[in-house]
Amino acid sequence: MIRKFLALPTILYFILLYIAFTSGAIKTDDSTAFIVVLTGIEMFFICTEFKYGARNGGNLKERQSQNSRRDITAIIFAVMLWWELTTKVFGLVSKVLFPPLDNVFYVFVEDYPDMLKGIVNSLYLVFSGVGSGTVAGVAVGLLVGWIPRLRNTVAPIANVVAAVPALIYAPYVVAVSPSFKLASIFVIFLGCFWPTLMNMIGNIAGADKKLLDSARSLNLGTASMLFKVLLPYSVYPIIANLRIRVADAFMVLTFAEMIGSNVGLGFYVKRWSNFAKYNKVFAGIILIGVVVTAINKLIKLFENRFIKWK
Amino acid sequence: MAKIEVVDVSLEYNDDGESFPALENINLTIDQGEFVCIIGPSGCGKSTLLSLLEGLIFPTKGKIMIDSCEVRGPGKDRCVVFQHYSLFAWFTAIQNVALGVKQVAEHLSSKEINDISMNALGKVGLGNYANKYPYQLSGGMQQRVAIARGLAMNPQILLMDEPFGAIDTRNRLDLQDLLLDLCAKDENRKTVVFITHDVDEAIYLADRIVFMDPKVVAEDIKIDFGDSRKRDEIFASDAFMKLQRHLVSLFYRHLEKNIWKDVAL
Numbered sequence: 001m002i003r004k005f006l007a008l009p010t011i012l013y014f015i016l017l018y019i020a021f022t023s024g025a026i027k028t029d030d031s032t033a034f035i036v037v038l039t040g041i042e043m044f045f046i047c048t049e050f051k052y053g054a055r056n057g058g059n060l061k062e063r064q065s066q067n068s069r070r071d072i073t074a075i076i077f078a079v080m081l082w083w084e085l086t087t088k089v090f091g092l093v094s095k096v097l098f099p100p101l102d103n104v105f106y107v108f109v110e111d112y113p114d115m116l117k118g119i120v121n122s123l124y125l126v127f128s129g130v131g132s133g134t135v136a137g138v139a140v141g142l143l144v145g146w147i148p149r150l151r152n153t154v155a156p157i158a159n160v161v162a163a164v165p166a167l168i169y170a171p172y173v174v175a176v177s178p179s180f181k182l183a184s185i186f187v188i189f190l191g192c193f194w195p196t197l198m199n200m201i202g203n204i205a206g207a208d209k210k211l212l213d214s215a216r217s218l219n220l221g222t223a224s225m226l227f228k229v230l231l232p233y234s235v236y237p238i239i240a241n242l243r244i245r246v247a248d249a250f251m252v253l254t255f256a257e258m259i260g261s262n263v264g265l266g267f268y269v270k271r272w273s274n275f276a277k278y279n280k281v282f283a284g285i286i287l288i289g290v291v292v293t294a295i296n297k298l299i300k301l302f303e304n305r306f307i308k309w310k
Numbered sequence: 311m312a313k314i315e316v317v318d319v320s321l322e323y324n325d326d327g328e329s330f331p332a333l334e335n336i337n338l339t340i341d342q343g344e345f346v347c348i349i350g351p352s353g354c355g356k357s358t359l360l361s362l363l364e365g366l367i368f369p370t371k372g373k374i375m376i377d378s379c380e381v382r383g384p385g386k387d388r389c390v391v392f393q394h395y396s397l398f399a400w401f402t403a404i405q406n407v408a409l410g411v412k413q414v415a416e417h418l419s420s421k422e423i424n425d426i427s428m429n430a431l432g433k434v435g436l437g438n439y440a441n442k443y444p445y446q447l448s449g450g451m452q453q454r455v456a457i458a459r460g461l462a463m464n465p466q467i468l469l470m471d472e473p474f475g476a477i478d479t480r481n482r483l484d485l486q487d488l489l490l491d492l493c494a495k496d497e498n499r500k501t502v503v504f505i506t507h508d509v510d511e512a513i514y515l516a517d518r519i520v521f522m523d524p525k526v527v528a529e530d531i532k533i534d535f536g537d538s539r540k541r542d543e544i545f546a547s548d549a550f551m552k553l554q555r556h557l558v559s560l561f562y563r564h565l566e567k568n569i570w571k572d573v574a575l
């Protein structure tokens with residue numbers, strides 16, 4: 001019981017709490033948000049510790065993942081502690097370039113309407129772009145991968161085009177498009193379509209020969225072959241690809257927003273770095289990380305819910 | 311009328327410019343309704359021959375005819391049960407069977423297809439597992455689903471590659487009898503080409519045993535126990551034991567000190 005509370009993350013938590021409540025060499029904004037975040041992380045850690053910790057009869061797998069959870073929490077707190085010590089407590093570095101965490105998390109209180117609007121806008125663009133890009137890439141890839149003649153023609157072309165990162169032509173597309181919205185959806189679409197197409201062609205061209213033989217021996221027609229065999233066969237690679245494409249899309253979007261938008265997460269980061277408000281820049285970066293992670297969790301949830309085979 | 315004709319067939323596998331002869335000048339005629347077992351040492355080309363019959367690969371030399379038409383690909387008259395499990399992981403057992411049935415019986419309603427599939431699963435003893443996914447079934451159970459699919463598709467020619475290899479003794483015996491029932495001697499008998507490593511199984515099932523020794527047909531033996539399919543009688547008969555000894559000796563014939571003295575038939 002006592003030992004559980006004395007685990008390293010908890011000790012670090014109390015030190016950080018002490019720092020948050022006292023004032024150091026540098027004066028900061030209101031620390032409440034920072035304290036809430038700290039306490040949230042610690043609460044999550046304590047709860048899981050009680051549920052899966054060594055002495056609570058969790059099975060081996062749960063105990064192992066709890067161990068890594070403990071390590072991760074400790075690392076997060078340790079980094080925060082190091083940051084707070086160099087900035088807030090001792091003021092060793094520039095306050096502008098390296099804002100204390102109190103100030104970073106305070107931004108979420110101060111700016112939440114802006115941030116919310118940014119999230120909605122960016123998500124809209126990412127979902128439209130990645131959604132259409134994935135559907136198109138999978139559909140075209142399915143057909144092209146299956147018909148050898150198409151494959152031999154399209155694959156080399158796709159190979160070259162897919163090798164050019166969307167970031168390269170993003171500025172151009174933004175410049176020639178009538179609206180920023182259209183431009184960024186289109187860039188994300190392209191950035192998603194080509195790699196998905198390549199991925200899909202690869203899945204199908206490299207499909208297990210035994211699987212194909214058994215499908216052929218059933219005399220399946222082309223439609224059944226595509227939708228009942230090759231598409232389900234590719235579901236896991238498609239999802240793995242989707243994860244990468246979402247992360248990619250955020251990169252492209254953030255970049256595009258930096259050039260031509262006046263709303264969105266990327267714009268938010270860009271704007272405040274122009275004003276040298278680096279606490280807001282940090283907050284924006286953290287927010288993007290959280291959003292991408294949340295989307296990945298969502299994909300995982302979807303996968304567990306709808307795919308019943310292994 | 312001859313059903314399957316294999317005429318002077320040779321086959322070479324080509325991997326990166328290296329060619330490997332797997333079959334050499336095979337000649338084989340299988341009559342309609344015949345139950346032929348193919349046995350032979352591992353790697354002698356049995357599965358290769360079956361793939362040729364199914365039309366998954368094509369001979370480098372010679373040709374394969376079914377009802378006097380050259381084989382140009384898989385057809386609805388034929389159905390294979392593969393040596394390896396060949397189920398689709400994303401379909402349940404019954405969906406796997408139904409997918410096969412649907413291809414050969416397009417005019418049936420989905421209810422009828424479902425009934426046929428359920429029936430076939432029942433026959434192989436998997437009635438209670440119809441809605442399980444392949445990963446939830448053991449290896450032998452998966453193989454039985456594949457067999458159920460082959461049977462439910464009710465083809466004129468049934469090609470089976472060690473179908474009972476991974477199945478326990480009791481189910482194996484049941485399935486042997488089930489297979490014999492389905493291919494019972496009636497007007498419209500199925501032609502079966504059945505690969506096995508089990509000499510007893512071959513003798514019990516076959517009308518004819520083809521022994522392959524690397525790349526060629528080494529022996530072709532007719533089997534006739536009359537219409538009796540009483541297992542104990544057949545297994546206890548002299549003819550059975552003689553055959554068994556002979557077939558086993560074939561596996562050993564390249565050894566100098568052959569402990570299985572060749573038995574003349």
Ligand SMILES: Nc1ncnc2c1ncn2[C@@H]1O[C@H](COP(=O)(O)OP(=O)(O)OP(=O)(O)O)[C@@H](O)[C@H]1O
Pocket residue numbers: 323324325330332351352353354355356357358359393
């Ligand atoms: N796809 C392939 N490419 C190249 N060589 C192959 C291929 N498939 C089989 N072979 C070779 O052809 C020969 C015959 O193989 P086959 O699978 O027909 O044997 P088998 O008689 O079915 O053996 P087993 O009883 O072990 O199943 C083997 O020597 C094997 O190495």
Ligand SMILES: [Mg+2]
Pocket residue numbers: 356357358393471
């Ligand atoms: Mg084989």
